[in-house]
Amino acid sequence: MYDPTVARLTYRALLGRRRALILFALPALLIALAAAVRGFTGADDQAAADVLGGFALGTMVPIIGVIAGTGAIAPEIDDGSVVYLLSKPIKRSSIIFTKLIVAIAVTMVFSAVPTLIAGYLLNGNGQQIAVAFTVASLVSSIAYAALFLLLGTVSRHAVVFGLVYALVWEAVFGTLIAGARTLSVQQWSRAVAHEVAGNDLVTSDVSLTTGTVLLVVVTVLATWYAGRKLRTLKLAGEE
Template sequence: MQIYNTTVARLTYRGLLGRRRALLLFGLPGLLLVVAGAVRLLAGRDEATAVGMLGGFALATVVPLVGVIVGTGATGPEIDDGSIVYLLAKPLSRPGIVLTKLAVAAGTTIAFAAVPTYLAGLLLAGNGGRIAVAFGAAAAVASVAYAALFLFLGIVTRHAVVVGLVYALVWEGVVGSFIPGAKALSVQQWALALAQETAAAGTVTSEVGLPLASALLAVLTATATWFAVQRLRSLTLAGEA
């Protein structure tokens, strides 16, 4: 089984970097860096401010929003306009299609979310307390999980963007950040566990320990990917019927 197909990858990149999505993909990290630069000018270099902004804005808002744009855009538009039929008609394995699209989505999300998070950390705190590295790494692992989750949503529902935005803004941005009992069920908190382990002691805190967080991130990614493959197979069967 071929797990990565260059033609599928090229088509996915082309769809993701279309004019409308490209504006959002460049706009969100651009906003993060502009805000980080403004905070640095106004408040100077401060680790507490950096942790608050990177955790409360970058990891809780920018990363999941980029994940929504990229994950749902990897397959959703092809299903909506029916062009997925032409792809499924090719002699390509369904796991290979999903894994290729997941690789593209994860890489794109890392490029437009994790890398800017790292750069924002450098702007806000320099190398002090390893904050930039910690949040950059946390954003990277979160990017992979979000890519899988929103890729799955893009396959199973035509309202994936709406569902994704509700999840990103309400659950990750509000519930997962402020409601104690729900924090343990947030990708943001799972990613923060890595940031806590990477940063200087006492700099970053998470509601979930790193072993459990790592397991939950792996389970979410694997489960979403598996269900995406099954759904794509059912679409093939429906088309052939």
Template sequence: MYDPTVARLTYRALLGRRRALILCALPALLLAIAVLVRVTGVADDNVATNLLGGFALATLVPLIGVIVGTGAIGPEIDDGSIVYLLSKPLKRSTIILTKLTVAVGVTFLFAALPVLLAGLIMVGGSQQIAVAYAIGTVVASVAYCTLFLLIGTISRNAVIIGLVYALVWEALFGSFVPGARTLSVQQWGLALVDRLVGSGVEVTSAVALPTAAVLLAVVTVGGTWYAVERLKVLTLAGEE
């Protein structure tokens, strides 16, 4: 269910010079803020959780997910080069799962790892904050990459749709509107963080962990399945 050639092409598409520069910008900002917080002496557990929850999980992770998830397949569909990939004797599920694996790996590099480093810079190993938010970021990244990869197979405006979701739904409605928070990937990630951090740190999530786990599974499994089905439709369209 993993093809090295598809993986190599996907890595090349995601880590091109222009896209790589964009991917580096937000993590660099997060790390710069973390260093500033540390050197000014205001770093504590509350400041760290506010930065990692309010900026990293709410903004950085979904935006990285948009860039990586849509970039893993969207450009190939837009320029028609996907037809050459679909002409190979590869299962459509192998193509999608390979691209999703690469997308999650790239997101780990540009989101989860910087979150871990930012937490360690600010508070070290205190209350397991850095590790908890890094794990929450990994879990949320899987859902984001699946969701945006799916959108990339559905619409040619995947980046715009993804940005609207990330900036409006996740950063605005998902943070402040009670009903919408239940359907926010950010809140699902926070539910896991809440379970992992030490007892001395309060992390607020609008979703209980069992519910968050179910919703994450539904989005990941359902989104992957539907992306495969969409790719089958593209194959038929190309043959016709």
């Protein structure tokens, strides 16, 4: 189902100059913040958990997911160039699957790697905090990429809606309102981080089982529906 040509075109689109600047800016900011916190507080486990949970997992990962997920397909749909891809003898399910893999890979690289570096800067992976949030970044990258890839197939304003979700729902409602927390990718991935860390410095409002099941269900359903929407997208001349 993976198509190397589609993957190459998608990587080229995602790592173009404008998007690449944004993709590099957030990890650089996280690492700079981690270095500053370490300089002011020393190797503090709670400070490390707060920075990685609040900025890395709560803000950086979903925003990178928006950029990678929507950028994998939304621009092609918006400018109409997707018709050239759809006119090729490639299954539309293969197109979606390949774009999802690319979006996941980009989100993981620009999220998990800086999270690990920042974690070691903050407290040298004391209490397994750096590794725990790195794993959480990896699993949440999959769900975010699928969700925002779906958004890119159903809306011409995918980036706007994606940023509203990332910055308002995940970063605000998903942090402050108890009921919203259970419907947050961030909280689901924090459940995984809690299991990895094995301590109360990393907490979640959902259990590991619930979080894992919801991560899988959302990823599968979002991917399936994105493929369905792409299959129903008509080319000129199609009945």
